[in-house]
Amino acid sequence: MRDTIVTTTTVGKTYVSRGTQIHALNNVNLTIDKGEIFGFLGPNGAGKTTLTKILVTLLKKSTGGAFVSQYDVDKDAHHIRKIVGYQGQDTERSGYLRFTARENLELFGRLRGIPKKEATERIEELQTIGNFDFLDKYFVALSIGQRQTTIVMRAFLDEKAEIVFLDEPTRGLDPITALQLRTFIQTYVQEEGGTIVLVSHDMYEVESLCDHIALFNKGRIINQGTPTDIKKVLPSFYKITVTLPSPDKSLIEELELLPYEIIIENVHHVPDILQIMKKYSVEEYIEIRKPTLEDAFIQIVGGDNHD
Ligand SMILES: Nc1ncnc2c1ncn2[C@@H]1O[C@H](COP(=O)(O)OP(=O)(O)O)[C@@H](O)[C@H]1O
Ligand SMILES: [Mg+2]
Structure with a gap:
């Protein structure tokens, strides 16, 4: 039997902006299994962030049903918030400049209610998994890639998180930092288990990391499957x-x-x-x-x- 962690049925989201309706999501049906890296792939404006925000309960859907670990996003938001990790696009690369990366993570851990000792150990663990060497530098002195890595680590801070959503974690990063982050994500799942939703518009990134992919276009999922299935619908040409x-x-x-x-x-x-x-x-x-x-x-x- 499949062990699913996310289910959505006919989810729709309509934004109203200056009197006009924008159908950001239409009829989205999705199933994500426990323990996999699942990719949301699609061009800009396809609805990936909208669905991610609905699943982490930061945004209300307009229609349909959505469940994370059997909790209803509308009724059980407080339960869902305890079991998800999230790196969004809005908070990208922000941190207290006069704190070190580690102190920023410790502060975030306190805000999330993680006991200090647990947070300290967890940061060490994540540092080892990613082989990161910059955590004791002040945030102000970090490169863009190191700042972004800190923001991504934040999403993994709570050991109790059953699923971590990463919204374009490698966007705009130099190739070396992007590769380090991808290696971190992959090693994390191998060593710690857990489920990851990786949002990306980079088909090579998604192909190399994900077990299953949903292909988004104009608010719809136009295809779902393994990278091999998706490659069949995406034309291959040079x-x-x-x-x-x-x-x-x-x-x-x-x-x-x-x-x-x-x-x-x-x-x-x-x-x-x-x-x-x-x-x-x-x-x-x-x-x-x-x-x-x-x-x-x-x-x-x-x-x-x-x-
Ligand atoms: N707060 C908002 N108000 C109005 N329209 C929005 C808002 N957020 C997103 N949209 C629109 O919804 C669509 C999907 O956006 P988004 O989910 O951010 O796509 P993606 O993450 O795939 O780039 C786009 O047309 C976008 O312009
Ligand atoms: Mg987006």
Whole structure:
């Protein structure tokens, strides 16, 4: 039997902003199992933060039902708050500047009602899991990545939290800090168990960390499944950009003769292009990159995603 920790049935949320209604969530059905890393993946404005806030009881839904660990988000908010950890986007990177990172965490622990000794031990534990070395620096002296890491650690402070929601924990971070944070999340689940909801618009992050993913678009979950299932609906293609210092008519003509255009559907096409570029000694002007989620969504929904 499945051991579920989050269930939502036909959840809807409508914001009213200056007299207009914004349907941020429509008919959202979701099940999250205990012990997994579950990804909320989708472009900006898709409704990921709205659903996260409903589940941690910071926001009221408009319709439908939502349960966390069998507690009703409307009726049992005080129970839910005791068993969730949450890192939001609003509180991002804030802390008392004249306290060290550790003192900031200790203060947060006190506000949450965690006994001092327990909090101290827990901070040590999290520090070991993440191999973090900056906790005794003043918050004011921390890098953006270290501040964000402290904010993420905060969400894990309460040992009794059964589920931790992280809303875009690595957004805007340098690749090394982002990787450290991902490693922390992964190691945490391996060593401590627990359930994590990871909100992200980075499909590679979600693919590498999550057991299951819900794919959000325009307030709906358009697909749910394992990363392999989701990869089937997200087109896989490579973006190849050629930027020449000066236009070379014959080179362009030759590229145009290739039997595909703009979006190269298959990485095996790259050598053909490279060969032509090499012939003209301009191979350094080619840039090849994997698609972003935005690229993939533009492929699926035809570019009308940013409304
Ligand atoms: N407080 C609010 N008032 C009005 N509209 C909002 C509010 N918060 C979010 N929205 C709108 O709801 C939609 C979903 O937003 P959000 O849940 O933040 O998406 P995501 O986290 O996926 O980027 C967007 O269209 C956004 O503009
Ligand atoms: Mg968001």
